[in-house]
Amino acid sequence: MLEQRIVGANSLPSIVPDLSPEELIRQLLPPPEFTAARFENYRPDANFPSQKAAVEISQQFVTGKKGKLFSKTEPTPGVYLDGGFGVGKTHLLASIWHAYSGKKAFGSFLEYTSLVGYIGFQTAVSELSKFALICIDEFELDDPGDTMLMSRLLKELSIKGVRFAATSNTPPNALGQGRFAAEDFKREIQGLGERFEIVSVDGEDYRHRDTHADSRNLTVAELQDWLGIQSDLYTSDFPELLKLLSTLHPTKFRRLIASVGAFALTNVYQLEDQVAALRLVAFVDRMYEQQIPIRTSGTVPLTKVFSETMLQGGYRKKYLRAISRIGALCELY
Template sequence: MTSREPAPAVDGLAEAVGPRIERHFEALLEARGYRADAAQRTAIARLGQWLEAFLAGRKGWLRRPPAGLYLWGGVGRGKSFVMDAFFAAAPLAAKRRVHFHAFLQELQGRMAAFAGQPDPLALAARALAEETRLLCFDEFHVHDIGDAILLGRLLKVLVEEGVGLACTSNYHPDGLCPNPLYRERFKPAIGLIEKRFEVFNLDAGEDYRQRQGELEAWGSYCWPQSGFPEGWVEARLGVGDTAQRDLELAVNQHPLRVRVAGDDSAWLEFDELCRRPHSSADFLWLCRRFQRLAITGVPCLGEEAIDVQQRFVNLVDIAYDAGNRLLLASEASPDELCRGKPHMDFSRTRSRLQQLRPLQPDQWN
């Protein structure tokens, strides 16, 4: 199918797209009491300029605008904040902001609707393109062969269909798929990003998550676990006498063992979640079903097998993106968690764990 030219989507807009987005960024900074560094300001300006050119489309013999903008850098560089401002100010209705794991599950569901037809992935991607002119993709990363195949082909179809893509990632495009076992399958997608996207590195800025006093705690990190009194997890979760204990839930047609479940809270063991073959779809179900999660028995992750580490990384990503309240308990301190040989994505996980409020037994009351 030939690509369709982007049509103007902001008829009657009094303010140009780029300045509108920069103005909203400044207003968001002021409202939250933040300050931006030069790299963030350059990134928001690039996003605004790209979107303005993309919505205008190709004119005459002029070169077509980039299909998207790929913003990458280490953890804590402000990528999500920049994306917040850009997405909120983008002046079109057919826009979506998606997170990696939830979007892949949605894509698989869309493909199932076209089962039995030729190329369900292309059909699902084209259906998505009919609904979406701008797709903002947070935390873009590829560490699974299934993800590599799906994302690679999806990007190609979306670009062909004229969907604008804004992506944030911890990785340069060439580092997206480091596993040599299936890197060859993803190389065409890397080439597509490098050829058709504007790639911008945000690493010139400050790590904002290292500022003391500015972290927004989304839960607690409790250690050493053995020092806490009996019943402390249930007390922390606020579950009552009606809570169910030692139950087995059916999740995606296989069992998930839960120590305690209340109306919106659940307590599970690390062994159950990460040493058993649970998928990201299971974690998505868990985080949608329970707003508050307690996970006990978390080991030093660098000493675990790579599949165990990957499940923990995925679980933290999904809980963080979903806005869950998380309680983690371990014998190890936060700094000890990553000793040994941690997973390649653990820098992002470590950053998110640093936003958990530390709690030790002598602080318990």
């Protein structure tokens, strides 16, 4: 049974985002949350010396002044920051981007693979080879097709002299298992990974977020009250949102939410379709980057939208990350 719809807010499904390939390339920038990220304002945890070491190695990567990997005969193609949630890897990646003086791009793994799918591999190589540095946040190793695509892309760009900085997406339950995802990375990036500087970043999630915590559903009246104190209000029925996302290429999700200041999602229910679930993960990633607060109503909280079968499957990392981010967005005001 459908709930009463929210009134007095813009409808997200009414937006028709459109982007040219040039605009897609131009939007490869750090999220607003990391606009001010610098090496100087990263705060290493004294209990985990690897964090301070990661800062130093990241700075060396930018300057190229120290370490055998920076020799003139064998320039390093990249640095790989490997660790769990909330240890500041993206802060360090954004710091590398800000400190680098050449032409540079910053995006998530999904943004790059989506870009290649949208504009074609050769066009992507041509456009991305114009950059001196490519920053890749949350390098994903759980989809063989995407991993092979990114491996091939990095090889092509490396031949053209492009350098890379990347982070991993290791979930909390994998901490303590050797070098996190480092060995997987070196294996999957078929030869090129061996030439990366692999940097483990140990530590606890400084946000102390629980990937298994529940967000709370509101009544329609509570949603109306919450929207009443927000600006740039948008809303959608959950089935309508899923339908909308199915019609859009993921490269357009960022443009879709460009004007959204707060988002109310009604009629949330648990998903059974994994394709729809993965689209929602990509949408949540873009929402999180822009730090857009969310409130929901429905039969399950938004943090319970992924079934237990999904959480135990091959895309577990993606779903755990999305749950963590949903929990954070549902607490924002």
